[in-house]
């Protein structure tokens with residue numbers, strides 16, 4: 032049995048993980064301190080974190096932190112005291128966001144407790160004029176035959192993943208300008224398997240593990256509404272993060288804001304969708320759930336028993352976004368031709384990944400596709416220009 036390749040790390044200068052710590056995080060911190068009027072102590076703590084995470088060793092969470100013991104168990108025991116770049120990239124990046132909350136006082140009793148540092152960015156996105164256009168487009172979809180409308184809603188949820196605030200913080204690398212690139216790069220389309228999996232299930236429960244708030248969460252909610260309204264889901268469960276994470280990851284507050292945005296939209300279809308979603312929340316047809324593991328620095332291979340049991344009854348679990356993909360298949364440089372089924376066979380239910388590629392890991396591609404993409408000389412694995420709809424159903428065909 033061949034051993035797994037070692038996890039990505041951020042200590043190789045100019046590698047993608049290195050650029051996240053050395054380029055993206057400084058841009059994020061600058062933006063955060065511009066937007067939120069934190070006081071001197073918080074500003075100094077945020078800046079210290081940037082220095083520590085690029086040149087220092089992993090310092091533990093303070094003993095007062097409610098999840099101090101949790102992070103020790105999640106790997107801190109072995110990793111604290113070592114350079115950040117020597118930790119798995121997934122671990123270190125996740126810990127960076129946890130420490131950012133520590134620096135801003137999110138978990139400490141006091142005036143800043145519970146204040147989402149990324150709320151101003153998320154709110155601005157949700158209020159933005161692009162959203163009006165996207166919601167108005169729902170009116171046109173209502174005229175389409177069922178199958179085409181379903182495909183359009185699935186595509187909207189998929190490409191909504193491109194609208195990620197953290198992604199937009201990345202200064203575009205010279206000559207690669209991805210802004211405005213047409214979303215034509217669907218590398219794998221298991222959409223038909225997704226629909227047939229749902230159609231074949233009786234009283235299906237559909238779980239959706241959300242990624243970003245705002246322009247990604249809106250089409251996710253619209254998709255869930257479509258599944259519930261059309262009977263493809265008897266029940267839907269939307270999993271969100273228990274606290275702010277990776278800049279724009281959705282929390283319960285963000286779901287409520289998105290439902291309200293739909294509800295208050297001028298277009299009839301968006302408003303109807305918002306009304307149905309509110310009703311679904313109140314009747315329990317749509318449930319919001321969370322779990323500390325959604326902010327854990329670990330792959331889904333290590334799902335805790337309670338969450339594993341909970342997901343195991345689902346007819347389908349839909350995982351949104353790049354980070355969930357990294358956690359699903361394992362954040363390692365697998366050959367891109369590794370079978371998707373082999374990479375996700377550990378997951379407790381049939382699973383669908385809807386992901387635009389914003390980091391290096393990818394599986395389930397055909398060799399000629401990989402060769403053709405490599406030959407373009409563009410950063411196709413990280414630029415958000417390409418996407419996947421990958422589905423694994425243990426009893427299915429892939």
Ligand SMILES: O=P(O)(O)OC[C@H]1O[C@](O)(CO)[C@@H](O)[C@@H]1O
Pocket residue numbers: 051055124192195197198242243277351352353354355357389390
């Ligand atoms: O919001 P998404 O789709 O999970 O993307 C987040 C991605 O952004 C990064 O933080 C930086 O590219 C990745 O490491 C991460 O996987």
